[in-house]
Amino acid sequence: MALSPLVQTFVLHFGEMGGRWGVNRTVGQIYALLFLSDEPLNADQITESLGISRSNTSMGIKELEAWRLVRKRHIQGDRRDYFQTPDDIWQILRILAEERRKREIDPTLSLLRDTLMAEPANDLERHAQDRMRQMHDLIELLTGWAADVQKLDNESLGQLLALGAGVSRLLDVKNKITVFAQGKRRNRDPEEAA
Amino acid sequence: MALSPLVQTFVLHFGEMGGRWGVNRTVGQIYALLFLSDEPLNADQITESLGISRSNTSMGIKELEAWRLVRKRHIQGDRRDYFQTPDDIWQILRILAEERRKREIDPTLSLLRDTLMAEPANDLERHAQDRMRQMHDLIELLTGWAADVQKLDNESLGQLLALGAGVSRLLDVKNKITVFAQGKRRNRDPEEAA
DNA sequence: TTGAGTTTTCAGAAATTATTGAAATAACTG
DNA sequence: CAGTTATTTCAATAATTTCTGAAAACTCAA
Numbered sequence: 001m002a003l004s005p006l007v008q009t010f011v012l013h014f015g016e017m018g019g020r021w022g023v024n025r026t027v028g029q030i031y032a033l034l035f036l037s038d039e040p041l042n043a044d045q046i047t048e049s050l051g052i053s054r055s056n057t058s059m060g061i062k063e064l065e066a067w068r069l070v071r072k073r074h075i076q077g078d079r080r081d082y083f084q085t086p087d088d089i090w091q092i093l094r095i096l097a098e099e100r101r102k103r104e105i106d107p108t109l110s111l112l113r114d115t116l117m118a119e120p121a122n123d124l125e126r127h128a129q130d131r132m133r134q135m136h137d138l139i140e141l142l143t144g145w146a147a148d149v150q151k152l153d154n155e156s157l158g159q160l161l162a163l164g165a166g167v168s169r170l171l172d173v174k175n176k177i178t179v180f181a182q183g184k185r186r187n188r189d190p191e192e193a194a
Numbered sequence: 195m196a197l198s199p200l201v202q203t204f205v206l207h208f209g210e211m212g213g214r215w216g217v218n219r220t221v222g223q224i225y226a227l228l229f230l231s232d233e234p235l236n237a238d239q240i241t242e243s244l245g246i247s248r249s250n251t252s253m254g255i256k257e258l259e260a261w262r263l264v265r266k267r268h269i270q271g272d273r274r275d276y277f278q279t280p281d282d283i284w285q286i287l288r289i290l291a292e293e294r295r296k297r298e299i300d301p302t303l304s305l306l307r308d309t310l311m312a313e314p315a316n317d318l319e320r321h322a323q324d325r326m327r328q329m330h331d332l333i334e335l336l337t338g339w340a341a342d343v344q345k346l347d348n349e350s351l352g353q354l355l356a357l358g359a360g361v362s363r364l365l366d367v368k369n370k371i372t373v374f375a376q377g378k379r380r381n382r383d384p385e386e387a388a
Numbered sequence: 389t390t391g392a393g394t395t396t397t398c399a400g401a402a403a404t405t406a407t408t409g410a411a412a413t414a415a416c417t418g
Numbered sequence: 419c420a421g422t423t424a425t426t427t428c429a430a431t432a433a434t435t436t437c438t439g440a441a442a443a444c445t446c447a448a
Contacts, residue, residue: 006309006319010326013305020298022214024436035329036322043395053438058396079446080394089328093336104214111207115200125200128230132204134283135229141355142287148359156362161335163365165342168350170364171357218406237425247408252426273416274424 030060040073040082090154112136195243224254234267234276284348306330
């Protein structure tokens with residue numbers, strides 16, 4: 001299977017970028033190939049298209065399955081395994097976000113939680129721990145937000161993204177409404193003003 | 195400069211994680227050390243604290259400066275360069291987001307733009323190009339949104355994050371208002387109903 | 389159960405990346 | 419300017435990661 005120039009370009013690019021995304025060249029290329037393909041491919045097709053060894057293909061697929069970026073498919077009357085990427089690109093985005101969080105963020109969050117339990121031994125440690133707390137709190141805020149946004153359906157997510165910084169104006173409106181409501185509540189129940 | 199156990203743990207962890215974040219162990223460790231330090235450090239202090247070579251420190255700092263995650267500082271009456279990380283953790287977040295976009299996303303976006311210009315030679319290429327367009331459009335949406343959000347001040351950004359999925363409800367409200375406003379406009383100007 | 393077809397494993401080779409020490413360069417001081 | 423201190427560069431080497439080929443393991447049909 002010789003690749004068309006268009007596909008070739010994209011596949012090679014993904015191979016090169018792979019390094020920056022935390023996977024090796026082969027993994028990047030396999031993913032790119034499957035992403036563009038209009039039908040599932042088997043390991044031999046991948047091997048031949050990319051000019052790599054069969055075992056390398058096997059390992060690359062294994063890694064992509066661990067990332068949940070590639071799924072196994074079966075074709076009637078064919079014993080071989082076929083592979084494809086999820087169709088829905090929004091779904092791919094969600095998977096990517098979640099897997100990267102698991103690999104790149106959770107371990108650090110966990111370590112930070114542990115270190116924040118310790119009693120600082122001196123001023124230097126106190127300052128270090130304070131910095132760690134800042135980092136911890138920010139990461140918690142970010143991952144919590146991401147987890148919430150994960151749950152939005154494609155349409156809502158698209159709408160949120162299209163809104164861009166416009167969300168800021170929306171927040172202003174919300175604040176005004178909240179302040180107004182609080183004002184009204186305070187009028188009814190002066191105790192709550194604290 | 196022997197590191198306190200608390201700092202040591204954090205520094206070693208950042209070294210290990212460095213690989214997953216696209217930098218080498220040394221770079222991760224230097225960053226961690228500077229992030230926790232309550233005062234700027236010079237290259238010799240870093241070298242000694244981490245038990246690495248002076249030249250390795252020099253290269254690590256250079257890379258962190260390229261990331262804009264470390265800044266040079268000077269101390270009165272001392273010829274040596276001192277280094278520190280930005281204080282404001284929100285600022286660090288913005289820098290990180292922007293640099294990662296530059297390195298991990300922009301090159302792909304640029305390639306996608308190019309490939310989308312080409313005329314597909316057959317159905318296979320047509321399908322591949324369609325997939326690339328999906329990817330392109332999603333990335334544009336995401337980076338555009340990120341660029342907008344970048345501009346928010348710390349407080350607004352914090353508020354947005356704290357809102358979480360609550361933003362969904364806010365969007366619903368906005369939709370109702372918009373629909374209502376359109377309804378009113380349509381009543382005034384029936385031509386626009388198209 | 390045999391054996392052909394398929395996939396996975398894994399030790400070693402190849403390629404790449406990280407680190408060092410020495411030398412070069414730059415910046416300052418007296 | 420000469421001498422001193424500080425920093426950077428870079429070729430060599432060390433460490434790590436990727437890739438391969440051969441063998442093992444698995445799967446299914448006859």
